[in-house]
Amino acid sequence: MEYQQARPEYKDMNLLLFQEEFRTEDDCRQWLFHTRWPKGFQCARCGHDNYTQISTRNLYKCSNCAYQASSTSGTIFHKTKTPLLKWFWLIFRMATSKTGVSIAEMQRELEIRDYKTIWVMAHKIRKAMADRDAQYKLAGLVEIDESFYGPSTSHTRGRGAENKAKLIIAVSVWTDEDGEEKPGFAHAFVANDASAETIGSILQRLGVPDDEITPLIDAIRTDGWQSYKAVAKGFGLVHHRVILTDPKDAMKLLPWTHQLIANAKSVFSGPHRGVSAKHLQSYLSEVCYRFNRRFWHRQAFHRLLTACVSTTTVTRNELLAHT
Ligand SMILES: [Zn+2]
Numbered sequence: 001m002e003y004q005q006a007r008p009e010y011k012d013m014n015l016l017l018f019q020e021e022f023r024t025e026d027d028c029r030q031w032l033f034h035t036r037w038p039k040g041f042q043c044a045r046c047g048h049d050n051y052t053q054i055s056t057r058n059l060y061k062c063s064n065c066a067y068q069a070s071s072t073s074g075t076i077f078h079k080t081k082t083p084l085l086k087w088f089w090l091i092f093r094m095a096t097s098k099t100g101v102s103i104a105e106m107q108r109e110l111e112i113r114d115y116k117t118i119w120v121m122a123h124k125i126r127k128a129m130a131d132r133d134a135q136y137k138l139a140g141l142v143e144i145d146e147s148f149y150g151p152s153t154s155h156t157r158g159r160g161a162e163n164k165a166k167l168i169i170a171v172s173v174w175t176d177e178d179g180e181e182k183p184g185f186a187h188a189f190v191a192n193d194a195s196a197e198t199i200g201s202i203l204q205r206l207g208v209p210d211d212e213i214t215p216l217i218d219a220i221r222t223d224g225w226q227s228y229k230a231v232a233k234g235f236g237l238v239h240h241r242v243i244l245t246d247p248k249d250a251m252k253l254l255p256w257t258h259q260l261i262a263n264a265k266s267v268f269s270g271p272h273r274g275v276s277a278k279h280l281q282s283y284l285s286e287v288c289y290r291f292n293r294r295f296w297h298r299q300a301f302h303r304l305l306t307a308c309v310s311t312t313t314v315t316r317n318e319l320l321a322h323t
Contacts, residue, residue, distance in 0.1 A: 010306070012298040018092050028084035029058060032071040035309060043067050075309040076124040082117060086110045088305070090118070094125055095304035096297070100267045100286060120316045123282060128311040129304065130285035133292060136185050137207040138172040139216040141240070145169055145223060145250070145257035146194050149268060149280060165280055166191045167264070168202055171256035173221070183256040188264070188288050190281045196230035208235050223254065263287050 013021075022028055033041075041051045041060060048064035058072045072078045077087055089110055093101045103122050104115070112118045150164030168191045172184035187206055191198050207216030215235065222228035224241035232239035242253040251258045264287045268275055275283050293300060 010296070010299040010302045013092075013301045014298065015092075015096075018301060022085060022088050025083055025085050028088050029071065031305075032058065032075070032077070032084070032309065033060075035306075036071050041069075044069055074312075076121075076128055076311060077308070080121075082112065082121065086112065087121065090121055091125055091304050091308060092301045094122065094286075095300040098290070099263075099270055100283075100290075116316075116320070120319055123279070123319050124314060125304070125308060126282045126286050127314050128307040129289035130282065131311045132307040133187065133285065133289055136187075136292075137216050138170060138185055138187065139207055140184075141173045141219040141221060142203075142206070142217050143171050143173050143221045143254055143256050144199070144228065145254050145261075146191075147261045147264075149264070149275075165277055166194055167261070167284065168194065168199065169257040169260050170202065170206060171260060172217075173256060183259070186256070186260055186288050186291050188260060188284045190277075190284060194225065194227055196227040196234070199227050200231045200234060203231060203235065208237070221254065223250070260287065260291055263291060 022031070040049055042049050043051070043062035043065060045067040046062060046065045048062050050063035051060045051069075052063060053059070054061055054068065058070055058077075060069050060071065061067070062069070070078070072080070077084060080087065090101075090106055093106060101122075103118055106112075106122075107115055107118045110118065145168075147167045147169065148164035149167055167188055169186065169188045171186040173181055174184050175181055187202075189202055191202070203217060203220075204210055209215060215237070217237065219238035219240060220228060220232055221240040221242065223244050224239075228241075229239065231237070242249075244250055244253060264284060267283065267287055293303060296303060
């Protein structure tokens with residue numbers, strides 16, 4: 001059964017309010033129950049509204065037909081052996097931290113014995129972040145640029161850095177009433193290359209359909225690299241090319257993509273030092289998720305908690321498999 005969240009009402013929360021609302025395992029269980037059944041329990045099979053709770057297993061049994069419903073199925077908490085309170089704390093910390101949390105530190109604070117356990121929990125939360133952001137398209141003018149990430153990043157710019165992972169960043173840009181430019185929604189992807197084909201397929205995912213339908217994205221702003229020229233021509237987009245004579249100008253001329261790159265670099269050199277190629281996208285999605293919600297800091301926890309109950313989660317085996 002799906003969680004119904006057409007119009008969730010996000011609540012403001014800070015550390016004190018969080019501690020007040022979620023003190024026990026039962027507080028967390030109650031939140032899940034009320035979120036799944038906002039109008040009270042209703043049996044998915046027979047529609048009856050009387051139930052009994054089955055011990056402490058997040059299971060509710062219909063008093064009429066004995067159907068058992070779980071308040072955690074379809075959420076990242078399904079079948080977890082870790083107390084919900086620890087999950088909620090980790091979500092609170094990941095939602096409200098500006099740069100991401102250290103998992104080793106959280107392992108100690110939450111007294112979780114096995115590092116892999118909390119590592120998998122954090123990845124499930126990141127997956128929820130990525131799933132939520134994947135629902136958003138970009139529109140209007142989109143600034144695009146690439147960056148590189150590698151173990152010995154010297155921050156050199158240039159498309160010849162073959163051993164490094166390529167990051168492609170796209171930020172929609174809009175202008176407010178005073179004519180001031182503002183960043184809108186952002187997406188970032190780990191890519192094999194910066195070819196026109198790769199960039200084209202990314203733009204198609206973000207808001208440029210491959211047929212007659214009017215694209216959401218109508219213009220791009222780039223450094224004028226040939227792939228962007230080809231893509232703009234192919235999709236019929238207006239192409240604003242900035243002239244970068246000094247790489248330092250990138251921060252001024254392509255400000256929003258570079259803001260995001262700076263955020264990612266500070267995360268990758270801090271709490272998530274030594275990110276492996278396999279999980280790079282997941283960490284990058286976390287950086288984007290946070291960037292995209294920078295104006296909703298007080299709602300951050302409730303927004304992320306809500307995302308965590310409406311995601312298709314990843315399994316421990318999928319996360320730990322070596323590819
Ligand atoms: Zn029933």
